[in-house]
Amino acid sequence: MRKEIVLSGYGGQGLVLAGIILAEAAVIYEGKNATHNQSYGPEARGGASRSEIIISDEEINYPEIERPDILLAMTQDALDKYGESVKEGGLIIIDTLYIKEVKPRSDVEIYELPITEISIRETGKPLSANIVALGVLVSLTGIVKRESLEAAMLNRVPPATRDLNLKALRAAFDIFKKG
């Protein structure tokens, strides 16, 4: 089963790293195939940023995503630009701190969550919003196991931030434990 995921927002939100973590969870910890692509503007921070992940049990040849199954939107621009492209039956995850206007779509599931605010509440900083978003995405889709995501995350984030990121990730998992 091939699943196509787009993480989109602005540069500095850590979405390229988040995409690599998700793909590594699939490749290194679950033996699946995955590809990752990134695109961003020339700015170091603040420009548009897009991270594309494909996860599959089969070989992945064509590595481009035209209509994702899953979209994470971390800015209003990202939602406006890519919201329409999500496949029927797909999933859109929205950070309510940045997104105020959501164009309704009846053919996809839309989850609106305070992703960045959860990061601030748990770690005192917005920097772990990318990890919270991954926790939400994996809880909702089961695309990789939570343990795989956790291991991949711990392996990739700067060592000094491991504890904070783990706290952020578990807070995201907890949202869904309570049903």
Add this chain to the structure above:
Amino acid sequence: MSLKEDVRFMQGNEAIAEAAILAGVRFFAGYPITPATEIAEMMALRMPQVGGVFIQMEDEIASIAAVIGASMAGFKAMTATSGPGFTLMQENLGYATIVDIPCVIVDVQRGGPSTGLPTLPAQGDVMQARWGTHGDHPIVVLCPATVQEAFELTIEAFNISELIRNPVILLSDAVVGHVREKVTLPDPSRIRIVNRRVTNLPPEQYKPFAAGPDGVPDFAYRGKGYRYHVTSNVHDEEGFPATYNHKVANELIRRLHKKIEFYRKEITYYKTYRVEDSDVLIVAYGCTARSAKDAVNMLREGGIRAGLLQLQTLWPFPGEVVEGYAKRAKVVVVPEMNMGQLVGEVERCICRKAVRINRVDGKMISPWEIVDAIKEVFSHA
């Protein structure tokens, strides 16, 4: 002793750097350019770790000059660039070919001409890789389609380069360079490494450009008492200019080409996919081969027997391989991210027209485009 396979998730550019180090590269000179910059970044980090040299030069002309110099001194050496930088390297590339100096030049293709499409993918440097430098020169060009192939063909690029003492071009593209995917790195003990043949003659008998039946002269390390004169003029076996000696000129140029012909089988790499009974043969290379493989499966689901011949060696052009697989195919299709460069070679070898699919807007040819083009052909049949 247990063998250790190492599963990693990495970019094509990173895989090239890692493979180069395993192949024995200890000298890298380059100038950054997207989409090749990660190779230089990795080498800047890794070369000091393995006791090698990384140097950022003032431009690409100096970069390849430094690489040739390092190789003359006995190092395995590499540079990496993209179209505009590759153009600047052409003159010295010719120099390396006429003095039998091995080196590997990575060209991670982006859209051209000139600054072109910085930095979207393209396959427009196929002919530049073959004929970019002037004069009748031998060259080998390898082309990866996946990160795994980028790793494997980098090692082969060095092996071939050392075997025939000639530059080898690794012709990658922005898709393969930047995509991250799964790579299985073999246990280093399982990797075949070829090193240039070194002379066993005493210094007084050594002629730096004398060669045996394979056309490849034996190398002598500097500082060991061997006399080794190098000139970019046509030269005799001692290495001295022989401009007005037509016999020497004829022998030198033919010897350079003989190196390729002698080892043609060993340096020809390709892959096939579902070709046993194919009515449609897609001949593809680089990132386009990825889409072609998906297209083969989609066409077969629709009842069209398609197969893929993926060329990994583009030059010397594997004409006999193409001819052989095309024999039973009713239709031969060549998708390329250029206006049609390798298709001419294909048509020359199969003695008939191929279906061309070309794209030059910085976007990959999708599997659906290939499928649609082939269905279109069948609807008129």
